[in-house]
Amino acid sequence: MSREIQNENPTILNVSQLPSRRQGKATPRNGPDSKYDNILFSKHWPWGVSKTSSFWPSDEEDDGEGDDEYAEEPIDEQEIFDLISTISDPEHPHTLGQLSVVRLADIHITPFPTERLDPQSLRTVLVELTPTINHCSLATVIGLAVRVRLERVLPPSYRVDVRMKDGSHAQDDQVNKQLADKERVAAALENDTLKGMIDTMLKTCVY
Amino acid sequence: MASFKDWALQYVLSDNESAQRVIVEKAAKGKQIESSRANSTVLGNWAASVHQWLSTASAKDEDLVDDGEEGDDGSGDIIARAKALGFLAGTLEELDQSTLKTDQVRFLVGFFGSMFSYDHKAGITAAAKALRQLYSMKNFKPDMGVKMVDDVCKIKEDFRLQTASTRFEIYELFLSLLQDESVNSELQHKYGSSQGFVVDLLQICQAERDPKNLMVWFKILAGILANYSPSTEVTEEIFKAFSVYFPISVRASAAPTGITAEDLKGAVRSCFSAHQRLAPIAFPFLIQKLDQGDAITVAVKVDILRTIKACIDSYDHPQTSIVPYIEKIWNSLKYEVRNGEVKETIDATLDVLRAVAQKLDGTKTTKLDPSMLKNYFDLVFKDCRDDLSNPTYTKQAGLLLVTVITANVRAFVLESATLIDCIRQNLRQPKSSTHTRDLILLLNSLLKARQELITNRTQGHPEDEQQLRSESRAHLDSLFHDVYLPIWVDKASEPDSETVDVLRKVIQGLALLVRQQVLGSDGEASLLCSRAVCSEICSLLTQSLIKGLALSSNDNATTDTALEDEAVLAFRTVVMRYTDGYAEFATRAAAEIRKRDWGTPSGYSLNALRDLLSRLAFIGCSEIPVRIATDRPPQTPFSPLQHFITLTATLLGLFPLSSPPGSARFASSSKEPLANCYIISALHGGMLHFCDACGSKYTQEVLVTYSGSETNWIEEFNSLPEDWLQQLRQGGRVPKDRTLCSVAEDDPEVYRQFLRLSLFIVRNLYRAASAGTQVPWSERVLAQVSSIAALVVRAIDEKLQVSCGLAAAAFSFFQPTEAWDKEKDPVQLKELLTVGILEGLWPGAMVDLYQPGGLAEGFMCDTAHLGPIPSRLSEIRAAIGAILANKHKGGPSTSDPQSETIKRVLDFWGNQMKIATTSNDIDTTTFGELNKISMYILAGATARQDKNVLGLVPVLHAAIRSQHQNGEIIAQSLGILVKDNDLLSTENHAVVKRFYKQWAYNYLAKPLYELALPTKTEAWQAARYSTAVLSVVSNCPFKVYEDDLEPLIRLLITTLNNRFNLSRQVSLVHRVSALETLVEILMNEPDSIKGHLKAIISGAVNVHQDASQEREEKFKDLVKGAPRNNDLHLVMCRRLVLQLLGGIPTKFEERHLLPYTLQMKRMLATASGDPVREVRKTALLARETWAKIAV
Known part of the structure; x- marks a missing residue:
């Protein structure tokens, strides 16, 4: 698709600067002396017969890292961010997260994910996008991609709402209207060119 | 008897190659030419046999000239004629090489040679083949070679009309003729230096495009250049002939020849580098190609650079062949590095510059006039000096300078002082942090290269070593105080991300500085740095490593450990040479640790302690110290094990760091003093690192086959004082352990002594832990000690394990009294200690345990003392059971008393299962625990494919189908028998049969398939x-x-x-x-x-x-x-x-x-x-x- 690049010099964040679940956890030692850390500072005791008894009973740092994998954690804003921040931008070889089009602070889930609800009850995910420039004609496409991505991965009890952040786009009203209109969204996905473009954008999403 | 004519006819009519071969074989051997000893008549008949085709040929050819047309008959004749000549050539191929007489050879050379003048259509292939045969005849004379060359050259333009394979034959013919010395001298004699035949050759062979032929053609040209001495004009012609192909490439072809572009590049390159007489044409030509700038691709650029390097490498007389072009080369090449971005080109350029320096130095046997090298360096230095003060180009200029200066010893000794001085000046007024970093990097690479030159000094010219011995060292001596220390002091106070980079380079530099050796006038190497400087460096590094412990968590928020990690590596390098440094570090670290209260430490302090101890272990033990002279003798006499002794003595001196008063031993529910665990972890880490160091230094084979004598180390230990390690560390006060002090660093005995010391430590830890008086022996510490024991015991060979009685020690914990009495001492977590030793034992060292009613049986059949349930004890017991059941070596028959032991054990557990599933004597919780033990014992025996297990299968199946709840427990845990289990690893000398899982599956699971369907x-x-x-x-x-x-x-x-x-x-x-x-x-x-x-x-x-x-x-x-x-x-x-x-x-x-x-x-x-x-x-x-x- 030949068109002029609209924003030639967007600000790009490094992948390590993006918010992630890892932050706040102790980083594992990786110096030259850490070669045998798994033996020397093992969290498991060496002769465990069953998995449940294999932790040191008295380890104060033992936050159950081994159980982490199977701990119950609701779908939260970070998870939504992880799902959509890896979408590629249609004009730059970077992801929406790196370009700050998607920001963690602009993802809202209602009711709060921490509130335990009946799994059947509805939740709404609101994603507010910030285009890199306020007259970006690709804003609708980006919004569409985010919408498609979330609809593909979230369970049916989640409603998805994608809009431009207030004041971030010259025509945010129109764009929001387009994105909220189910029929127009469905029609847009019938368009092969548009669908191809969105599929390319979603290729970089890992799962 | 068929005549030659018949054969010739048959040959011409035949289209089948193998049939043709049979015919020529008959002609050559079948009692014809060979048997008649090349009788002239026979030979005449043979030659005349093809007459009919040749005579028509000449007639037809004339006709063709007349009417200029070629009918079907004409082309048929050509084919027939070619075949007829092929018959002659083929016969020659089959002929014995000594059959033909000289005049016959000469005649045939004339006959076939004439084909190149008269019969370009049909005769060339056969003639070329025949001439090659004739060349290999015994009666071939050099003057015939000259005639061949002359004849063949007569083909002129029609050469290119021949097929590629025909041309290949001719090239091969040329190549063999020109490589033949006698032909060679005959040609020289005839043509003199004008080498007229070469001009003819060049004329007919130009415009060759077939890769396979080109390979031979280039070989011919390179040969002429190297072996003949053509005049300048001829040389220029030859140069033109191959340089038109440069840079050469190959198009992908439908019929691949097997020749790659790289082959062709190499062949052209060998033409360029064939002789120095090409220098005046080759260098300007190549440089002009290079200077085309962006017009050429990286691959071509690299090709040009490699070709220049090949020329420099192979041209003799550098004074005339290289020196005149150096300036030109340098001026063109420097930009490739200075402004270059592609790694391949930069590397290739540096290779060229290095090659120049090496060429100007001379060879291993003869040295050249040093002024040439000096002029070259001056040229380079003049251009790079200004760049060193320009941050944009510092790195590139440094690269150029280092490449040239470190190319050989002479260049380094001559010029390093000038360069270091220049770096030093620039470092005084750096433009930015990155500028400082690049300059330090340059200095570091100089030091690194210097060390390499010293190490490889014996491989070059003897003069090199002399030069190194008399090298001035003033500019090196002052590096620490003048360069590294000021920068460290300047930057270390507030490291940000940029200065961290600089500091890392400084640390690397310090390590390189300590590595530097100088040669005395007697040739002996010693450290460049004085002990005082080394000590200063050590205290700088110590400072940066114990900082974490000294600061509070608020002051030390950074999680980036790059600087510390670099310091760890540098420190290791330093203390391997300046051995006193490690003791200083260990003492400082221990003092710093003792200052703190470890009763209720914060998470931050604990992490800092863990890091410090782990680094302490790595620095001292991950390499083996090197003995090298210093300005004064070291405080403690050198021993390859001294750091290991220092580490262990320090750690054991620190242990226990905290012993919460009044806490019950092994109270596993209370908070465990982690500080103590970290000390033992560091001890364990030190041993692991030292094992690795031995493994890489002495190679694994030496360690494996290194079998010990009949000595009993444990008994030796009994006569040693408890604080033997401390005494060893301090040295002097005890009568020195002879073996420890005298062992050289490259003797594998080091490893053995390391094991001996480690076993001593294990013994002491075991004794202390089992004495039951000290508090710090928490479960985790015991497990760690047990792992140490496993590591050490595992490394000891079977014989020594037997002679030291380690199997018994697994139960007596090295206490002088008999095995400990479980009735009296219910603290059974100690069984953890047993696991460790058993894990490391060879089956052969455990034979005594399996006596009827012996320790093994007792342990495996012990269902008492399990204490409160659920308990970890059953898991420990299960682990011991698995090892004991597995490492049973077994006697010659199944009925010997030892095999009976295993059978009794298995029967015992079979009985337990029976009871548990038929009566209500054992409740499910208790049985759950017992079941773990029984399954592990069974797993141990199963891995060995013990036949007694089969006896238990019906019992197991019966228990599984019983209505009792306990049957369910057995059913669910049956998989343990085939589950992967760390205890049963071959690394731990366990007996694991290759197909035991298949075996167990067949007996345990397979028969149940039918029964398992409802x-x-x-x-x-x-x-x-x-x-x-x-x-x-x-x-x-x-x-x-x-x-x-x-x-x-x-x-x-x-x-x-x-x-x-x-x-x-x-x-x-x-x-x-x-x-x-x-x-x-x-x-x-x-x-x-x-x-x-x-x-x-x-x-x-x-x-x-x-x-x-x-x-x-x-x-x-x-x-x-x-x-x-x-x-x-x-x-x-x-x-x-x-x-x-x-x-x-x-x-x-x-x-x-x-x-x-x-x-x-x-x-x-x-x-x-x-x-x-x-x-x-x-x-x-x-x-x-x-x-x-x-x-």
Whole structure:
């Protein structure tokens, strides 16, 4: 698709600067002396017969890292961010997260994910996008991609709402209207060119 | 007898190559030419046999000239004629080389030579072949060679009309003639320096394009240049002939010749570098090509640079062949590095510059005038000096300078002082942090290269070593105080990310500085740095490593340990040479640690302690110290083990760091003093690192085959004082241990002595731990000590294990009294210590334990003293049982008393199972614990494929189907017998038969398939059997059960689709095993489940529903405040279902999946809202695979 690049010099964040679940956890030692850390500072005791008894009973740092994998954690804003921040931008070889089009602070889930609800009850995910420039004609496409991505991965009890952040786009009203209109969204996905473009954008999403 | 004429006719008429060969063979050998000893008449007949084709040829040719047309007959004649000549050439090929007489050879040379003048259409292929044959004849004379060359050159322009293979024959002919010395001198004699034949050659061979021919052609040209001395004009002509091909490349061809572009490049390159007389043309030509700038690709650039290097490398007389062009080369090449961005070109350029320096220095045997080298360096230095003060180009200029200066010893000794001085000046006024960093980097690379020159000094010219001995060292001596220290002091106070980079380089520089050696006038190497400087460096490094402990968590917020990690590596380098440094560091660190109160340390302090101790261990023990002279003798005499001794003595001196008063020993519920664990961890780490160091220094084979004598170290230890290590560390006060002091650093004895010291430490730790007086022996410390014991014992060979009596020590803990009495001392966590030693023993060293009624039997049959349940003790007991049951060497027959022991043990446990499943004597909780022990013992014996296990199989099967609840426990845990188990690893000298899993599966699980189906037996019995089978199968690799897929899949489907009468936990585990197995089958042999897809999918969905529902119910309980049960298996169930369902679309065609697609999409959409994140991820992956299927 030949068109002029609209924003030639967007600000790009490094992948390590993006918010992630890892932050706040102790980083594992990786110096030259850490070669045998798994033996020397093992969290498991060496002769465990069953998995449940294999932790040191008295380890104060033992936050159950081994159980982490199977701990119950609701779908939260970070998870939504992880799902959509890896979408590629249609004009730059970077992801929406790196370009700050998607920001963690602009993802809202209602009711709060921490509130335990009946799994059947509805939740709404609101994603507010910030285009890199306020007259970006690709804003609708980006919004569409985010919408498609979330609809593909979230369970049916989640409603998805994608809009431009207030004041971030010259025509945010129109764009929001387009994105909220189910029929127009469905029609847009019938368009092969548009669908191809969105599929390319979603290729970089890992799962 | 057939005549030559007949043969010739047959040959001409034949189209079959092998038939033709038979004919010429007959002509040559079959009592004809050879047998007649080349009688002139016979030979005449032979030659005349082709006359009829030749005579028509000449007539036809004349006609052709007349009417200028070529009819069918004409081309037929040419073919026939070519074949006829082929007959002659073929006969020559078959002929013995000594058959023909000189005049006959001469005649034939004339005959075939004339073909090149007269018969370009039909004669050339055969003639070329024949001439090559004639050249190899015994009676070939050099003047005939000259004639051949002359004759062949007569072909002129028609050469290019010949086929590639014909041309190849001619090239080969030329090559053999020109490589022949006698022909060579004959040619020289005839043509003199004008080398007229070369001009002819060049004329006929120009415009060759066939890769295979080009290879030979270039070889011919290179040969002429190297072996003949052509005049300048001829040389220029030759140069033109090959340089037109440069840079050469190959088009991909439909019929590949096997010649690559690299081959051709190499061949052209060898022409360029064939002789120095090409220098005046070659260098300007190549440089002009290079200077085309962006017009050429990287590959071409690299080709040009490599060609220049090849010329420099091979031209003799550099004074005339290279020196005049150096300036030109340098001026053109420097920009490739200065402004270059492509690594390949930069590397190739530096190779050229290095080659120049090496050429100007001379060879291994003869040195050249040093002024040439000096002028070259001056040229380089003049251009780079200014760049050093320009941050943009510092790195590149440094690269150029280092390359030139470190090319050889002479350049380095001559010029290093100038360069270092220049760097120093620039460092005084750096433009930026990166500028400083680049300059330090340059200095570091100089030091590194210097060390390499010193190390390799004996490989060059003897003069090199002399130069190194007399090298001035003033500019090196002051580096620490003038360069590195000021920068460190300047930057270390507030490191930000840029200065961290600089500091890292400084640290690397310090390490390189300490590595530097200088040669004395007698040639002996010693350290450049004085001990005082080394000590200063050590205290700088110590400072940066203990900083973490000294600061509070608020002051030390950075999590980036790059600087410390660099310091660790540098420190290791330093203390391996300046050995006193390690003792200083250890003392400082210990003092710093003691200053703190470790009763209730913060998490930060604990981490700082862990890091410091772990680094202390790594620095001292991950390499073996090197003995090298210093300005003064070291404080403690050198020993390769001295750092290891220092480390262990320091750590044991620190232990225990904290002993909370009044806390009960082994109170596993209270908070464990981690500080103590970290000390033992560091000790363990030190040993692991030292083992690695020995492994890499002495190679693993030396260590393995290094068998010990009959000595008993344990007995030796008894005569040593308890504080032997401390005394060794301080040295002097005790009579020195002779073996320890005298061992040289490259003697594998070091490893043995290391083991001896380590065993001493293990012994002392064991004695202290089992003495029952000290508090710090928490469970975790004991486990760590036990791991140390395993490490040390494992490394000792069998003989020494026997002579030291280590098997008994596993139970006596090295105490002088007999094995400890369990009745008196109920502290059974000590059994942890037993595990460690047993883990490391060879089966051969454990024979004594298996005496009837001996220790092994006692331990394996001990069901008492298990204490409160659930207890970790049963797991320790299980571990010991597994090892003891496994490492039994067995006697010559099954009836010897020792094998009886194992049989008795297994019978004992068989009996226990019987009792447990037939009476109500043992409740399920107690039996759960006992069952662990029995299963582990069985697992140990199974890995060895002990026949006695088979005797137990009926008992096991009976127990499984019994109505007692305990039967369920056995069924569920049967998989332990084949489960991968760290205790039973060959690294630990366990006896593991290669196919034991197959063996166990065949006896344990296979017979149960039929019985496990509810149609065949009662439902509850079937459930038990099914549990047992799946427990075994899910722990086996796919290969083991791949022959029984049909009954297995039936069983799996039944399991997924039915609710069995099993306890909740067991039924969950059962389903998890089933799902695991299904996933495994799907991955390995998907076709086998193709027919069952419907049942499998509906079963999996059922299981998922059940698991989700159960979780929901638990969730409701949780709200009410019920305790949270472990629902690991529930989560695993859900995840495995999703994994299975997600894997299905990747293995089957769409048509098999269509009926389920909608249902799957709906189900997976819901599942992607699972409360567990990992399960959600699996669901998304599954969703993606199903999304690809169009509904």
